[in-house]
Amino acid sequence: MDDAALAQLAALRRSIDNIDAALIHLLAERFTCTQAVGRLKAASGMPPSDPDRERQQIARLRALAIDAHLDPAFAEKWFNFVVAEVIHHHEQIATTGTVSTAPTAE
Amino acid sequence: MDDAALAQLAALRRSIDNIDAALIHLLAERFTCTQAVGRLKAASGMPPSDPDRERQQIARLRALAIDAHLDPAFAEKWFNFVVAEVIHHHEQIATTGTVSTAPTAE
Numbered sequence: 474m475d476d477a478a479l480a481q482l483a484a485l486r487r488s489i490d491n492i493d494a495a496l497i498h499l500l501a502e503r504f505t506c507t508q509a510v511g512r513l514k515a516a517s518g519m520p521p522s523d524p525d526r527e528r529q530q531i532a533r534l535r536a537l538a539i540d541a542h543l544d545p546a547f548a549e550k551w552f553n554f555v556v557a558e559v560i561h562h563h564e565q566i567a568t569t570g571t572v573s574t575a576p577t578a579e
Numbered sequence: 580m581d582d583a584a585l586a587q588l589a590a591l592r593r594s595i596d597n598i599d600a601a602l603i604h605l606l607a608e609r610f611t612c613t614q615a616v617g618r619l620k621a622a623s624g625m626p627p628s629d630p631d632r633e634r635q636q637i638a639r640l641r642a643l644a645i646d647a648h649l650d651p652a653f654a655e656k657w658f659n660f661v662v663a664e665v666i667h668h669h670e671q672i673a674t675t676g677t678v679s680t681a682p683t684a685e
Contacts, residue, residue, distance in 0.1 A: 475623075478619055478622070478623055481615075481619060482616060482619055482620075485612050485613075485615050485616050485619070486616070486632070488608075488612050489609060489612045489613065489616075490636075490639070492605055492608055492609045492612065493609070493636070493639075493640060493643075493658075494643055495605055496602065496605050496606070496609070497640055497643045497644055497647055497649060497654055498643070498647050499598055499601055499602050499605070500602070500647075500649055500654070500657065501644070501647035501648055501649035502594075502598055503595060503598045503599070503602070504649060505648075506591050506594050506595045506598065507591075507595065509587075509591050510588060510591050510592070510595075513584055513587060513588055513591070514588075516584070517581075517584055526592070530596070530599070533596070533599075534599060534603055537599075537600055537603045537604070538603055538607070541603055541604050541606075541607035542607055542611075543603060543606055543607035543610060547664055548603055548606070551606065551660070551661075552599075554657070554660055555657075558653055
């Protein structure tokens with residue numbers, strides 16, 4: 474790999490690192506919201522998962538993915554991966570009132 | 580669930596939907612970058628995966644997750660999920676010169 478290609482690789486990696494920092498912070502905000510949903514659902518005795526809502530979310534995310542030139546099948550797989558964690562949190566909240574996997578650092 | 584709780588649930592879901600739209604668009608940008616990396620690597624005969632780079636990324640993302648009050652174990656699991664897709668793309672680029680799963684909509 475020549476110097477120009479190495480410089481190009483380093484620049485792309487800097488962009489990937491910036492995007493990843495944004496993704497991590499947005500995921501943290503998403504879990505803040507879903508944990509609030511979990512507490513609301515637990516307080517009112519609603520089930521942790523909501524298949525109708527999830528179907529609507531998947532249809533919307535697939536459409537957004539196509540607009541963004543992202544593979545819609547990957548977007549759906551990614552959503553299911555995140556939702557599995559959310560449902561795990563909701564079940565913990567329903568059982569213990571809190572999420573045990575939250576980091577303890579202040 | 581009373582009206583106030585339903586209104587609160589609807590508001591949280593609007594925030595989640597906004598965050599998800601941002602996440603999908605950032606993931607699309609991330610894959611644009613990683614596909615450019617894949618083409619560079621294929622052109623210079625470098626292997627698709629780079630364990631040293633991945634170790635650095637995981638350490639950085641775990642630290643960012645703790646700062647953002649996101650479970651660092653989840654951040655690592657999430658990263659590995661995304662990287663599995665990236666390596667799949669790199670292998671496709673090395674074999675065929677393109678990513679077959681890219682959406683065809685213009």
